[in-house]
Amino acid sequence: MIEVRGLAKRFRLPSHQGKPPQSHDPRGHDGWFHAVRDVSFRCAPGEVLGLLGPNGAGKTTTLRLLSTALKADAGSVVANGVDLLADPLAARQRIGFLSGTTGLYGRLTARENVEYFGRLHGMSAPYLRRRCDELFELLQMHQFVDKRADQLSTGMKQKCAIARAVVHEPQIVILDEPTTGLDVMSAKILLDFIASYKALRIPLIFSTHHLHEVDKLCDRVCIINHGKTAFHGSTEELRHLGGSADLYDAFVDVIKQGG
Numbered sequence: 001m002i003e004v005r006g007l008a009k010r011f012r013l014p015s016h017q018g019k020p021p022q023s024h025d026p027r028g029h030d031g032w033f034h035a036v037r038d039v040s041f042r043c044a045p046g047e048v049l050g051l052l053g054p055n056g057a058g059k060t061t062t063l064r065l066l067s068t069a070l071k072a073d074a075g076s077v078v079a080n081g082v083d084l085l086a087d088p089l090a091a092r093q094r095i096g097f098l099s100g101t102t103g104l105y106g107r108l109t110a111r112e113n114v115e116y117f118g119r120l121h122g123m124s125a126p127y128l129r130r131r132c133d134e135l136f137e138l139l140q141m142h143q144f145v146d147k148r149a150d151q152l153s154t155g156m157k158q159k160c161a162i163a164r165a166v167v168h169e170p171q172i173v174i175l176d177e178p179t180t181g182l183d184v185m186s187a188k189i190l191l192d193f194i195a196s197y198k199a200l201r202i203p204l205i206f207s208t209h210h211l212h213e214v215d216k217l218c219d220r221v222c223i224i225n226h227g228k229t230a231f232h233g234s235t236e237e238l239r240h241l242g243g244s245a246d247l248y249d250a251f252v253d254v255i256k257q258g259g
């Protein structure tokens with residue numbers, strides 16, 4: 001179980017920038033931009049949680065706080081009783097994090113990129129080999145696994161980045177917009193891969209703009225608007241929020257209500 005409570009993060013606005021980045025955005029004041037103001041949600045073993053919200057809502061910042069890539073100003077992230085914000089090393093061992101910004105090593109092959117991260121996590125050679133074979137099979141990477149990363153297509157790179165993020169068999173998986181840039185067949189492989197975590201009873205959190213992915217995969221949803229949790233509940237609760245049983249309508253309602 002991962003439980004996130006009252007997460008907050010602000011960034012200093014450049015001194016020449018009197019106004020917040022979006023002038024209608026209530027988050028910029030006093031020389032700071034409060035990107036994440038109060039985000040709370042939980043994800044239990046066997047659940048997939050979808051993190052939704054308009055562009056700039058604070059999804060990536062929230063996920064970077066969870067992964068300890070950024071230091072939170074307030075709030076807590078507790079996983080199986082361990083306070084991850086207080087113990088970033090424990091967090092990095094427990095969490096597999098796919099970020100939209102971390103590049104692969106271009107001169108290494110896909111296989112070498114994944115193996116390198118496995119070794120950094122202290123995996124033994126036979127265990128690492130077994131785990132890589134399993135991941136390359138699940139993500140259908142065999143055709144390009146020995147190609148240099150700088151020669152891979154966008155979708156191939158994304159699969160490689162995901163394999164790298166979860167090579168150490170983390171207890172919690174966090175993926176920032178994992179299907180971005182993937183064609184239909186690759187997206188299907190990835191969605192099946194995400195779904196497989198339910199059977200493993202490993203909480204998986206992913207951000208997305210695609211409501212059909214939420215419909216297909218998510219047990220639970222957190223909608224962030226202007227840096228705050230505007231909705232948190234089961235996908236079924238969200239679906240019936242507006243009475244139309246349509247996720248698109250419900251999402252729009254939550255955002256229009258100003259969350």
Ligand SMILES: Nc1ncnc2c1ncn2[C@@H]1O[C@H](COP(=O)(O)OP(=O)(O)OP(=O)(O)O)[C@@H](O)[C@H]1O
Binds near residue numbers: 056058
């Ligand atoms: N390092 C930073 N310094 C200043 N502002 C930042 C920084 N990182 C993010 N922000 C601002 O915080 C807000 C939230 O950004 P974030 O990337 O978390 O949004 P998002 O919900 O992931 O958006 P998208 O759907 O477009 O990916 C944005 O207004 C962004 O400009």
